[in-house]
Amino acid sequence: MVHEWALAEAVIKSLEGISGGVKLVKVVLGELQNVDGEILLFALEELKKGTQLERAKFELEVEPAEFECNACGATWKLSDVGVGEAEREAIHFVPELAHAFLRCPSCGSPDFRVVKGRGVKVEPAVG
Amino acid sequence: MDPRLAVIPERLRGVSRIAVFCSGKGGVGKTLLASLTALIAARRGVKVGLLDLDFNGPSSHVVLGASGASPREERGVVPPEVSGVKLMSLALFASEAPLPLRGADATDALLELLAVTRWGDLDLLVVDAPPGTGDELLDTVRFLKRSEAVVVTTPSKLSLSVVARLVRLLRDVRTPVLGLIENMGRGDAKAAAEEWGVRYLGWVPYDPSVEEALGDPGKLLGTEVAAKLEEALRAAGLLR
Numbered sequence: 338m339v340h341e342w343a344l345a346e347a348v349i350k351s352l353e354g355i356s357g358g359v360k361l362v363k364v365v366l367g368e369l370q371n372v373d374g375e376i377l378l379f380a381l382e383e384l385k386k387g388t389q390l391e392r393a394k395f396e397l398e399v400e401p402a403e404f405e406c407n408a409c410g411a412t413w414k415l416s417d418v419g420v421g422e423a424e425r426e427a428i429h430f431v432p433e434l435a436h437a438f439l440r441c442p443s444c445g446s447p448d449f450r451v452v453k454g455r456g457v458k459v460e461p462a463v464g
Numbered sequence: 465m466d467p468r469l470a471v472i473p474e475r476l477r478g479v480s481r482i483a484v485f486c487s488g489k490g491g492v493g494k495t496l497l498a499s500l501t502a503l504i505a506a507r508r509g510v511k512v513g514l515l516d517l518d519f520n521g522p523s524s525h526v527v528l529g530a531s532g533a534s535p536r537e538e539r540g541v542v543p544p545e546v547s548g549v550k551l552m553s554l555a556l557f558a559s560e561a562p563l564p565l566r567g568a569d570a571t572d573a574l575l576e577l578l579a580v581t582r583w584g585d586l587d588l589l590v591v592d593a594p595p596g597t598g599d600e601l602l603d604t605v606r607f608l609k610r611s612e613a614v615v616v617t618t619p620s621k622l623s624l625s626v627v628a629r630l631v632r633l634l635r636d637v638r639t640p641v642l643g644l645i646e647n648m649g650r651g652d653a654k655a656a657a658e659e660w661g662v663r664y665l666g667w668v669p670y671d672p673s674v675e676e677a678l679g680d681p682g683k684l685l686g687t688e689v690a691a692k693l694e695e696a697l698r699a700a701g702l703l704r
Contacts, residue, residue: 459466
């Protein structure tokens with residue numbers, strides 16, 4: 338899954354220009370996007386070379402996905418619904434495609450909200 | 465912190481111009497004209513991409529006959545090339561499944577697509593914008609900062625009254641308007657364009673033969689619609 342390189346590039350770019358020197362960067366990976374943490378970390382280590390992030394340390398944390406149905410109010414987790422391999426791959430590219438493939442396990446509606454665990458977030462610690 | 469915002473300019477670095485085809489209303493032929501613009505440009509040797517942002521009803525792939533095409537992963541997502549046009553659409557991932565996205569989800573989907581799509585070098589990126597003047601259009605011109613708008617209307621008062629508001633909105637958000645193209649018309653919208661101070665690029669006739677040419681780029685390029693549209697694109701400066 339070399340899409341991780343594109344995400345790593347986005348993470349590095351987003352940290353450029355932060356003054357004060359970034360020492361530690363927490364990268365939160367939403368379970369829904371199913372990002373391969375090992376590849377992402379490898380890409381981050383490669384892409385940081387020669388940048389002001391050269392000495393920064395990256396820590397990954399996976400945030401479990403939670404959903405809330407807009408129709409019936411039920412809440413559920415990704416493990417509560419089945420996702421096929423092809424669908425998983427599509428959601429990996431654009432997590433909103435979950436609305437094409439997932440349904441509320443209580444009422445069957447595709448009208449739901451991803452409460453948490455969607456995609457990639459970055460939390461830098463400066464100093 | 466959202467890492468996607470920082471990488472979008474990088475992804476668009478090799479793109480010379482971005483033409484956003486928009487209309488206040490749905491059903492005026494925006495998708496057909498945007499897709500056909502990309503095909504005409506490709507035929508004239510222009511390096512061109514087509515980005516379908518009508519997430520709820522993507523159909524550019526239908527115009528191009530690209531239902532079997534799929535993007536390739538290579539340090540991001542590389543759009544498939546269909547009849548010389550690099551195409552990116554959620555339909556390439558979602559197939560024909562309905563995609564019910566609310567406003568915030570549409571914004572997220574747009575950001576994600578822009579952050580991962582590797583267009584490479586393009587002379588022109590044609591964007592098929594969603595109908596209306598809501599989140600998706602506002603996000604389109606917000607995140608695609610060099611956008612230039614091509615406004616599509618029919619000669620109907622119903623379309624013109626909405627397009628009048630769209631033109632004002634585009635000015636308010638500082639998006640340059642290249643001009644107005646009248647679809648399924650005979651020149652009747654020219655007066656309205658002049659009244660709004662918008663360049664009238666030309667009209668494209670209603671042509672029943674287009675329906676059967678959908679999905680067949682060769683046939684589409686042979687229609688009168690394509691010939692008239694090419695004139696309008698030259699007037700807009702999008703083709704030489």
